[in-house]
Amino acid sequence: MKYKIGKSTQKDAKQAIEEAAGGLKxxxxxxxxxxxxxxxxxxxxxxxxxxDSIIMGSTTYVSLCKEGAYKDTLMVLGIEEGIECFGDVLEEVDKYPLKYVRRVENCVKQLANPRNTICLEFSTALISSEELILSTLNSVLGEKKIPLIGGSAGDHGVAEKTMVSLNGVVYDKACVFVLIRNLKGAIKLYKENIYEPTEHHFIATKVDVRKRIVHELNHEPAAKAMAKALNTRVDQLGPYLDNRPLGRIIGNDMYITANQMVLPDNSIAYHARVYSNSQVVLLQPASYKEVIEKTIEKIRRDIPRPSLAIMIHCLARSILFEQDGYINAYARKMGEAVGDYVAFSGYGEQLNEQHFNQTMAIAVFE
Incomplete structure (x- = not known):
């Protein structure tokens, strides 16, 4: 695979691109x-x-590569050889992205072979659209067994505005996607969460799926059930919720759903859907450095000679690592495992059929 990764802090857009993308032909x-x-x-x-290139972009809280973590920086990955790729956009994703499903179908039809192919997507955040997007994409990808990885765009961490772009056009309510086929080997997908289950398990007995609101856990107002589990009062629950997300249990796997806010009626709003009668568990922070080491060991076992990786890193994880003075060390450590990679940091992560939060997802190319 022939590629280049570059970055620039130049304020002038043309100068920044010339510096970050210089050498790409x-x-x-x-x-x-x-x-x-x-x-x-x-x-x-x-x-x-x-x-003449497919150009896909996302706003981010921070960008990462094997040299470290960078804010207020343009980061560019250009791939010149070793892949086949086709991209397009789903628009109106907060209402009916299915209207644009033929764009996904057309990209799939252009593939010489769906083997060793992934769909990489970037979605605008803060409009509760990720599940609709995944349903649309997977209605086509599932037939060809093409796995999906992606993320919701980021901003300064104040939930004001996020954007994505494709081929010179900026979108604020869309999902841009590209099918990438590795011509030289496989592409393996991984996810990593740094939280572990507590003893507090619940059934989501009353929910508003579309609005991502949980009204009741075990037939009790959600905030009251959560306050009881945390041995606190509802009016003091807020500070606990930043690092006590829910884990949605699906088969043998678990996906993190981040808390958004406690509402006046004692329901809780979340950043990903919780479905009626689903099993959930209250999570607590694990020893994240130990978790990261295990992830690195697994990637090294699976792919001894990676050529490139594309990572999606949760904004909340990025803030946590920043506060601990670990974000640059983390970026470099991941580089030791996968070599060259690029990552952006946003409000959600997606893998195959699932949208979740506070997680790292990564695609590693052989």
Missing amino acids: EPKLILFYSGVEQFEAYTIEMKKMFP
Whole structure:
């Protein structure tokens, strides 16, 4: 695989792209991440510079690569050889992304072979659309057994505005996606969470699925049930919720659902859907450095010679690692495991049929 990873802190968009993407000649695919302020300018200039490439971008809280973590920086990955790729966009994702499903079908039809292919998608956040997006994409991908990985875009961490882009156009209510086929080997997907179950298990007995609100756990108002489990009062529950998310149990796997807020009627709003009568468990922080070491060991066993990786890193994890002074060490440590990689940090992660939070997901190319 022939590729280049570059970055720039130049304020002028054209100069930044020339620095970050310098040396790229005819890339088949460009991925880029930046802060919100310069994102539109980067999108426009990138398409001018590389008119024949598929160019997909997302706003981010922070960008990561094997050298470290970077804010207010343009980060670019350009792949010139070793892949086949086709991309498009789902629009109106907060209402009816299924209207655009033919765009997914057309991309799949262009693949010479769906083997060793993934769908990488970036979605705008804060509009509760991820589950609708996944349903649309997987209605086509599932037939061809093409796995999916992606993330919800980020911002400064204040939940104000996120954006994604494709081929010179910026979107604020859309999902941009690209099918990437590795011509030289497999692509393996992994997820990592740094939380562990407590003894407090619940059944979600009353929910508003579309609004992501849990009204009752075990037939009790959700906030009261959670306060009881945490041995506190409902009016003091807020500070606990930042690092006490829910785990949705699906078969033998678990997906994290981050708390959003306690509502006046003692229900709790979340950042991912919890379905009626689903099993959930209250989570608590694990020793995250030990978890990370186990993830690295598994990747090294599975893929001794990785060529490139694309990571999705939760905004909440990024903030936690920043507060602990660990974010740069973490970025470099992941580089030791997978070699060259790029990552952005946003409000949600997606893997196959599931949308979740406070997790790391990564695609590693052989």
